[in-house]
Every structure is written in structure tokens, then in C-alpha cells.
Amino acid sequence: MIATKTDVKTFRGEVTTWLEENYPASLRQPISSYKDFFWGGRNQEDVTDDLKLWFNRCYEKGWVVPHWEKKYGGGGLTLKENTIIAEEMSKIGARAPLQSFGVSMLGPALLKFGSEEQKMKYLNEITSGKIRWVQGYSEPGAGSDLAGLQTKAEDKGDHYLVNGQKIWTSFGDKGDWIFALVRTHPDRPKHHGISFLLIDMATEGVSTRPIKLISGVSVFTETFFDNVKVPKENLVGTEGEGWTIAKYLLTHERQMIGGIGDAHKPTPLTQIAGEKVGLTNGILSDTLLRSKIMNFEMNEALLEMTIERAIDEAKAGNDAGALSSLFKYVATEQNKTRYELKMEMEGFDGLEWESEASKNGALPREFLRTKANTIEGGTSEVMLNIISKRILGLPSR
């Protein structure tokens, strides 16, 4: 436990030293794909020895999830210590030891709503990299109306019988278990009939189909449930509590997507514009692009300060929770603009889709991917609804 400034300094020093000694040299280079991470799980794809080494070193130290309790495979550290580790890792560009929806999504739900048995089993499986989790929320046709979900789980005594279909399950074909929202009580109002269920994807009746995106990439799948038997003890919380749990997690997700805690700052456009477009008499040759870039960079700087301010407000004990919809909305709209401007700067070069020079069309594919930023994890429209209703208190019709 650290309490004083001196403690913080000492702890930070220890972290730095440990990282210096233990972060593998081969991993000190930019990440170019999701394959550059250690994901764990039963279907773990080939990873380099150094990725495994890095994961194992962290796991031994309890630093896969430093702030979880030791009995769950964590480090038993405080949030403050956790932040220091994250900050120091970020400084040297270190990858997270484990890339995991279990850590970011399921973990918080279990910690808040799970039984002690569930925590012991599932959290340990997460931190040890044994089980890779995927998320099963969305359904075809549901969109923003998440609570309208149709996948049903019938009570069959000792188990639920699950039938239905999920969509947008990230890496659904590579995961081991899925945490899913299912309808246990079709008779109740829609928000109250939903439960939160953990399902082993190796169970008979579970199948997946990859979804190809406009970027040409397939990281999502559809997941089908055809008479899948799920033991009753796999329910998290109580029956009908699923929506509460989901909402709790969505806030986490929005903060992640909104960029809080995103250590990797993109290169400012002002820094690359000159090279891509050229200068005339000392100013960017394309003055219309210059105008757009400056408006973008202004908002980018202000967004960063707003995150800083929100953290300071939170530290001071002021309620800054209302700002999470703001971050999601502003950060994702900004990111879309960033890529529009990158495309403008890159000109013809940014159109190449399969060439070597373009790294297989890296820019246009990333550009297309950003279009989902304002859809996933709550659309911009939903965010604006939330702000106008919950923060501004504007009336419903």
C-alpha cells in the first residue's frame, strides 16, 4: 500500500526497474496487428516466445491485472499502483501482458455481481490466460435497441436451454467462453426479462460464422445457439438482473472506446501534413485542408484536456461520470474526422488497397474501420439522447 508522495516515487522506481529488466527487447516495436498481442485461451494462435515470456513474467508477479486480489490471480495492488504500472508501461511502449475482454469486460461484472465461486474460477482462468472470453450482447436487427434482444434461455430445472443468435462477437471463432445476455422472462417488460449467462463455446449447439467488414477484415463473428444446455450455476447475479449488469459494463466499454486510458496517442496531423501536402510560402499549400486540420487539432487538444479535467474532478470527489457519454461521442467523431483528413492528405496513395507500398491498404482499411466508432458501444445518436435526457434533463415526448 502506498500513501505518501515518497511511497509513490519509490513504487514508480521499482516498476521502472522491473520493466527495464523484464520487458523483452523484441517487443519494443510498434504493433501492426492484433496478432502482436498475447490473447491466451484454448485456441491461442502462434505467438512468439517473447510474448509468452512477457505474459508469464507478469503473471508470476500478479501484474496481468495488478489491482485484482491475489486469490484471483491479481497482484493485490491499489488502483493508484495499478495506474502507475500502466503509466510506466505506456512510457516505454510496452504491450499489455494479456489482451483480454475477460479483464476489461467480464472481470468488472463478476467482481460486482458474481458469487465468490464464480470469481475464484473465472477470474483465475482469465489472469492465467487459460480462457479467452468473447462478448455476446448484440443480435441481428437489434442495433441500438439492445434491450429488445430475442435469444431465449428456458428454465429446464438444472439447466437453461439457450436458442438464438448473437452478432458482433469479437473473435468469436477464437474465444473459449462467451458472456451473453439472454431472455429468461419473455413475459416481463423487456428490460426486466434479461439475464447474464456464461456459456462454454465448446458446448454442443454453439457455432460461429465470421463477418466480413467493409475494410475486408473479419474480426467479428455471428454466434448461433441451437438447443444449448447451460448449467444454472453459470448465471451471474440474479435472473432478470442482466440489463443492470450490461449497463454497468457498457459504461466501462464507452470509456475505453472514448479513449480514456488509451496510452497510444496518434501522431498530430500538423506533424505529417507538411510532408504529405507541402508548404508554399511557409504555410500548408492546401489552405482549405489547413483550416480543417487546425479545427480538428484544436478539438483534439481540448478533448485531451477534458479527460485530464475529468480525472482531476474524480480525484477531487466530484461526480464526473456524466462525462463518459461526452467522451464516447466526441472522441469517436474526432477519430472519424482524423481519418477523413488523413485520406485527404494521402491523396492517391491513400486509395491503394492491395499494394505493398500501401502495406496492403493499411490507411483506407483503418479509415473504413473508424466508421464503426460512432456505431459500436452506443451510437452517437444514443449518446446525444443520453446527454439530452440524463444530463440536460430535456423532456421526453
Place this chain on the structure above:
Amino acid sequence: MIATKTDVKTFRGEVTTWLEENYPASLRQPISSYKDFFWGGRNQEDVTDDLKLWFNRCYEKGWVVPHWEKKYGGGGLTLKENTIIAEEMSKIGARAPLQSFGVSMLGPALLKFGSEEQKMKYLNEITSGKIRWVQGYSEPGAGSDLAGLQTKAEDKGDHYLVNGQKIWTSFGDKGDWIFALVRTHPDRPKHHGISFLLIDMATEGVSTRPIKLISGVSVFTETFFDNVKVPKENLVGTEGEGWTIAKYLLTHERQMIGGIGDAHKPTPLTQIAGEKVGLTNGILSDTLLRSKIMNFEMNEALLEMTIERAIDEAKAGNDAGALSSLFKYVATEQNKTRYELKMEMEGFDGLEWESEASKNGALPREFLRTKANTIEGGTSEVMLNIISKRILGLPSR
């Protein structure tokens, strides 16, 4: 009547010649205020002899409203001839002989919905400049919900007893008669209980109060009706037909505000920007302003072409009526932008409110006035509603 190209040419020649001979030299200078027009009416303010002369010459020729029938004081000309006269007047910057809501607003209503007696009396009073009309539609608190109007007209046998209040009556303190929407049938659904009434403002119980605007100018008044007796024959159309008449007229008004038929094109901003802001290396020194100006001027050019296209569509017998909301919306939003940019170009000079150099703050006052463009005659929001419902057919909730 003209039918062939040769006829057109001949007629145009006659118009040009007549205008050359009859348009007073003293009126060949820019208009700086509403006082530079002949408005007619019982309370006509002092006008120059030349303004009177110009009106009289036109009246004798039937050119106050050339396309109205002669028996109504018009010229009995075709719409085509009317257009030619308007075009030729515009070419030499000639003022309209009579500035009149009677011509633009009441006239069309009477021609379509009035009885022959009403047309004979009122149209002649308009064309001869005897009676100046004002409009009584809006009410305090009504806003876009025009049909929710409260001013009531009770049936008292031979007359209506009118009680209520109108707002935004232009020059209400200078007009003679008002055409007003009143509620004759409070029991009917709101759109069906409204009637269209002509009221002499000299009647006992009518009073007005000027409204001062943010621009510091007062051209509007509130008009109050306190037990005002209005003869039954002053009803236009039938009882309950008021909303139909009003909608018919609103379309006219929107087209006017939207800029159709507006002969006085504003100076392009590209033409004045250089002088106001200066050039550096051949391009506008303020490159961010340059970007805004070019986007504005692009849309301005395209709006003009769209008006041209709508006229051509109409001539070809295609339905272009749906476009009137578009013109209102785009033209008024554009005009607001125009004045924002003028303010940007003018810098400190554009802030002076009472100085001589600034012509008593002409620019900032005009700028402020433009903010009403997207409110009056149907707000931008109403226009967008109309487009989405009537043109795009999007569903109501």
C-alpha cells in the same frame, strides 16, 4: 398579348423606352431605408415628390400590378409581360412603384378566395395606393404552431366580435387595414376552426404597440383587438377556410423570403474580401476565412442555379413546388452565413453601433436582422420537418 419571340422583343423595347422616359432621375440611387419607398395608405409618411410621381405614372399605366385585371386597377397583362417589366425595372435598379403587403400577400388570397365585390373594392384600393395592409397571423406564444392561434371572432349576427392579440404585424402602426386569422369555431379541430378576416384598423378597439428588435429597429408591432366589431362581409372565403388560405399565402411568402424574384443580388464576398482583409502572396491573408468564404460562395452559386432549374422545371410542366421549402431553408441559412462572414471581414469596423463612419451601425444591425430569417415565415426546423415528411415521406411517430 404576346406570343412570339418577336412580340417579346417588341414589348421589351417598349418597356425600356417608357422606363427611360418616366423613371425619375432622383430615384436612381441605392435604397438605404424602408422610407425610400412609396407605401401608400392613409398614414403615408412624407415622401418625395418624385416617389409620388413615379407611383402615379405607373398607376396610370396599370403597372403598379401589371398582371392584375384592369377592372382591379391592374394592367391586364400576362405573367410573361409582368416578368419582362420586372426584369427591365431591375436592370435599371428601379424601385417598385408601390411597396405593399396588399400586392404580395392579400392580393393573391383575394384573387383565389375572395368574392367579386371584395376583389373590386380591396384590389382597387391596393393598386391606387389608398389602403396600406398589414398581416395579422402570429400570436404571442404561438411561434411555429401558427394553427394554435387564440384570437377569437364570435358570431354576433351581422358582425363578428373580435378579441385577442397579434404579434409581428409589420408596420402595424402605419397600416390601415389588417388581414387576420381568427378563431371562429373553437369547438372544431384547430386547423378547421380558423377564418380569414379583413379588419379596418380605424375601428374602435384596435390598438398597436411597437416591438423593438435586437437590431434596435422597430418595424413590427403587436396589435390588440378589444371587442372589435367586424362586419360579416369582411370574411374572405368561408368560415373555417382560414387555414387553407393562410397556407396558400405562406407558400408565396416563403418563395419571397427564399429569394425567388429577388432581383437585387448581393455583392459576392469574394469581391470585397481582398479589400477588407488583404492578400498575402496573392491569396487572402486570412486563409481560414478564405475557406469559409469559398464554401459559402459555392453554395450561393448552386442555390442560384437551383432557382433557375426550378423555374425551368416549372416551365416544362414538372412539379417543382416541393422545392419551395428547400429555397426557404437554404437561402435563409446562407444569408445568415453571409452576414457572419461579413462581420468577420469587417473586424472592428463591423462592431460600431452609432458612429457616422459605420452609417449608424448598418452592418451589425443588418447582421442581427438576419437571425430572424430562419424564424419568420416558417422556421428552418419547420422547413426540415416539411421536407422529411412531405417530400421524403419519413414516418411520424
Place this chain on the structure above:
Amino acid sequence: MALIINEEQQMLKSSVKEFLKERSPIAQLRHLRDTKDSTGYDKALWTEMANMGWVALNIPVAYGGLDFGYTGLGQVLEETGRTLTASPLVSTVLLSATAINLGGNLLQKEAVLPYIAAGDLIVAFALEEGRHHHPTNISTTATGKKGGYSLNGKKVAVMDGHVADKLIVAANTDDGVELFLVDTNTEGITTERVISMDSRNYANIQFDNVFVSENATLAEYESGAALLERTLDIGRIGLAAEMLGGIQETFDRTVAYLKEREQFGVKIGSFQALQHRAAHLFCEIELCKSIVIKALKAIDDNSDDLPRLASLAKAKLGQTYQLVSNEGIQVFGGIGMTDEEEIGFFIKRARVVQRMLGDSNYHLDKLARMKGI
């Protein structure tokens, strides 16, 4: 010059629409993409289009064309924009046939135009060299040599360059820029096919001491630079017509989805925030229609106002295609992000045509310079 199309043009437009809907829906582009077709377009379709005369509308009757004008060609382009038909219409007919017709001599016209009109010859227009459109700054050189010129340089983003029989190459001579008509199989030409994000095909083309005879120059216009600019302006307007088709199709599909898709128990088209955005798009598109028809007619009228109209068209349509394709994806939501749903094809084409022949920034800048600011 009324800003409407006449009956003949309307008839043409209708037949093209019907034909392409049948013969070249988006699925056709998807098929070309997924089968990694070596040409990147449907040759049989092209032949059919040629048989109906649609690739000869701007070619004089004397050279096997219909002399139907650019307003007519614009209708065809607009319809191909709706279906995203991959064809050499822009490269060969809109750009190259125009350049040859304006600047070629009798022999050149005879040697090329009838074959374009018949659908038998693909001619690509090799102009761009850097990342950005910059036609007044050509680095490719044409050095005088006995009986002709030697071409050296590199061209990029040459539409249909990998399947072209001939090229029109912009190169700098001692007397300024000239356009050269060159066979693609001439020695010294190296072509590299590039697949673009819209699943269409472009080429990067290298010229190493490529010898062309004196007769290869399109020399019958007032100057090479003027010929290039006129050709480009016509190309920009034609491209804007194609964009108009894509914009309208994207919008129509988006409005249809607004009416069909339900969320929270109601049609999403009943949400006022989306209604207002759709209504705003409607207005933008009406403005687009006006400039496209105005500019097309100005080509046929040989108007001096062409540079202004071409830049207005390309600037506005570029912005609007970007806006409408972004709004389209957002309205479609997650499903719009999938390759299975066709709306994504439009956002890809939108970004490519935005860059071709100068993007919106380029043209607003050009307009500003015309106005002296």
C-alpha cells in the same frame, strides 16, 4: 439553355437505368472483385453498351459516333454511378475521346475514335504523378529526338491503365506541356496494376526512353496546356455526373432503410434528429443536381464559364458524396459496416472519385484564385 434534360436525353437515361439495373447491379462489381478478374471490368457488358451507342455519345458522326453531346453522356455516367458499374467509360470515352476529338488531327481521330465508338479500343489518360492532383506541374518529359520525342517519367493512378490499348500521356516539352497518343506496347513502358479501394483498377506506369513519333502529339488545339485543362474540366463535370448517381443511390437506400428499420418499437425514420439530417441531405443533393445539369449543358454550349462550373461541380459533389456516404453508413449502423450490405461500396467509391481530377479542396482553392483571393 434550360436546366432540364430533353425528351431524348430522358429516354436515354431510362434505358440505361433499366439496362444497368439488370446487367450490372452492385453484385457485378462484387463478382469482379471476388474473382480477382484480371481486367477488372465486364468486357461483354462493355460491348453491349457500345452496341447501344452509349460509349459514342460524344464522338462525331464522322468518326462512328452519335454526336449526342455531353448532357447525354452525363446521363449514362449518372446511371453507372448508381450501379457502380466498373467500365472504361471515364478513362476512354469521357477523357480520352474528348482529348482526341478536341486536339487530334484527322489521322489521329480516324485511327482512334471509331474504335472507341465500337467498344473495341481502351484508351487511358495518364496524367497524375504525385500524391495529389497537380496538372500544372508535370514532371514527365518529352525530349525532342529525331522524328519524334523520348518520354521519361512515371504516372500514377491511371484509370484502366492496365487494360488500355493506348495511352494519352501528358508530358513537358521545351514549349510546355503536350498530350501524346502512345500505344501501350511501345518499348520502355512498364505497367503495374494497382487495385484501388473501390475495387476498380488503376495503374502506375513507368516511361523509360519511350520513343514516340512527331505525329503522336495532339496538336490541333490552341495549346497543349489549354487542351489539357479543357479535357480535365469536361472530365470533372462527367465525373461529377457519375458522383450524382452514386449520391442519389446512397441517399435513396438510406431513406428506404429509415422507413424500414425499427428500433425501440418504431421506425428509425420517425426520429426527428435523423429526419432533419435526411432533409438537409435532400437539400444538398438538389443543389448538386443543379450544378451538374448546368455544367453538362455548358460543355455542349462550349461555354467560357466551364472552368468555374467544373470546379464548382467537382467541389460540391465531392463534399456531398462524402457526407451522404458517411450518413448512410451511420444510419445503417452495424449492418452497414459489413461487406455483405452494399452501402459500403458507395463510401469506397466516394473517396476514390473525390480524389480523381482534383478534390474539393483543390477546386475551392482554384475557384478562390479565379476570384483573385
Place this chain on the structure above:
Amino acid sequence: MALIINEEQQMLKSSVKEFLKERSPIAQLRHLRDTKDSTGYDKALWTEMANMGWVALNIPVAYGGLDFGYTGLGQVLEETGRTLTASPLVSTVLLSATAINLGGNLLQKEAVLPYIAAGDLIVAFALEEGRHHHPTNISTTATGKKGGYSLNGKKVAVMDGHVADKLIVAANTDDGVELFLVDTNTEGITTERVISMDSRNYANIQFDNVFVSENATLAEYESGAALLERTLDIGRIGLAAEMLGGIQETFDRTVAYLKEREQFGVKIGSFQALQHRAAHLFCEIELCKSIVIKALKAIDDNSDDLPRLASLAKAKLGQTYQLVSNEGIQVFGGIGMTDEEEIGFFIKRARVVQRMLGDSNYHLDKLARMKGI
């Protein structure tokens, strides 16, 4: 440097808010305007503010000030922005006291700062000369003369220039720009009051062979140009704090009206299109709050990053005040266009502060140049 205000600053802000709500509502500005008050501000109010120490927050204790810092002064400015209080706070305290404190010598400070702190002295900052803010291009000259300088030139848009006891004048010497402290009653100075659209007062001031002694120069900073830029950056940030108050007040009134006003039988705040616009404004305003507090703290930390932060603040707040005041009028509709309704006062102030010390275009351009583009 946490981006929140501390308890003391919060207390200050609350008392200012309460006081101004009572003593200086918008009606007060209306009153000054309608009575054509010759000073344009409420002297009694100014004295009261001085008595409470609010005009001495950035003045060192040694000169009768509170040395409370700019973050504190920013809170006062923000609250005056909410009530549109007409006072010499910007001209005298924010700009002039800052310049003297940074660049004045002991004598100058003693001669001026205590009197400003007491509310007894108005000092105006005479900088602008043309239509646009351009502080690196000063035409007013200070020509060396025996024992001093002769000032010649014309200044415009000098806030409170018509009621100032002293002026700080930016003028060019042979060694570059310097700031001079000058009594307004010095021979050769002609002041013309200008009433601005925000019902505040500015002056155009003519300098004809105005003699000032050598001691009039604020010479204790690294250079006159640097002193001017530092003063301006602090002024820009303080002005941004005032704008933040105006922005929030406009927004609060707009949201309140959305909740209160009915149309078509429902509250207009229930229309989703308006809701989304309001929510968007909310986000913009949160961004504004962040830059204002960040920049205020940077003044107190004497940060090197001040030029960037000042330009970010002035650029963003200028844009946002424009947007929120436009949206405010549109939501209020016809009633918002009347002088009787107070919302109109904000749109007028918004346009004036936007121009003062550089508008959004100016500062985005400045930021671009800092970044080398």
C-alpha cells in the same frame, strides 16, 4: 496542476456570482445603454467590486493587491460574462495591470498598481490600429526626442478609452515595439468615444506629437514585443474566461426555454432534433471549460506553453460563443429577436469579444504557424 479550482477560488466565484446577480443583472447594462450613460459603466458597482478586492486579484500584495492569481481573476471574469457586467475589468485589470506588473519598473508600479487595486484608476490598453487584430504590425511611432519620445498614430477599438485616466500605448521605436504608459490628458491626444454593438464603450484615439518622457516605457521585460505578446496571451485567456461565462449563461437560458416553451402541445425540448443540438452544445461547452481552466492555471504557473493555450482558448471560445448564441436565438424564435428578451444581449457581446485580441481565424492561423504549417 489539477484542472479544477480550489476551495478558495470556488468561494470567490460563488460570492461574485451572488453579488453580480443582485447588483448587476442584464437590466443594468440595458439601463446604462438606454440612459446613454456618459461613462458606460456603473462607477458605484466598480467601487464595490474594488472594496471586495476583486479588481486586485492579480496585483502583488506589495502594491495593494491580493496576489490571488489569474485563476481567481478568471472566476470573476467568468461571472461578469454571465451577467454581461460592463466594467473596466478587462482593460484595466486584466490587460493594463498585467502589463505594468510584468514590464513596469518600481516607480511605475507604485504610481499605478495601488490605484488600480483601489478602484480609483482606469487604464486602457491602446493597441489596435486597423480593422483586424495584428499586434506584430504596429504603425504608431515613438520617435526619440530629447528626454523622451514623440508618439504619432491612431488607435482604434480601445476598450474604456473614453473614461481612462491613463493609457498603455503600443508604438514602434527604432528598436522595435515598446509599451508606453501615458496620461490621457497629455497634449496631442484626441479621444473619440465609440458605442459598440454590445452597448459597451470603446474609443478611437489619435496621437499627434504626444510627448512622453523616457520613463514612460515599460522596459523591465525581456523586450517590448515579448511583453506585448505575454500581456496579450494573458488577456486572451482572461477574455476566454469571460466568454465561458457568457456561453454558459446563454446555454442555461436556452435549455431552460426548451423545457418551458410549448409548441404543438408539447415542450419544444422534447423534439429530438433540438435535443441533439443541445447535447452537442453541451459537449462543446465542456471542451471550453477544460481549455479555460488549463490556460488560467498556466498563467499562474508561468508556463512556456502559454501562447498555444491562449490561442486554443480564444479560438475555441470564439467559435462556441458564436454557435451557442446563434442556437439560443433560434430556439427562442421570434421572441428572441426582441430587445425585451435578454438573450439578444449575448449574441451582441459574443461578436464583440470574438473580435477582441484576435478572432478564431487569427488564432487557428497562429497555431498552424506554431506547428510549422
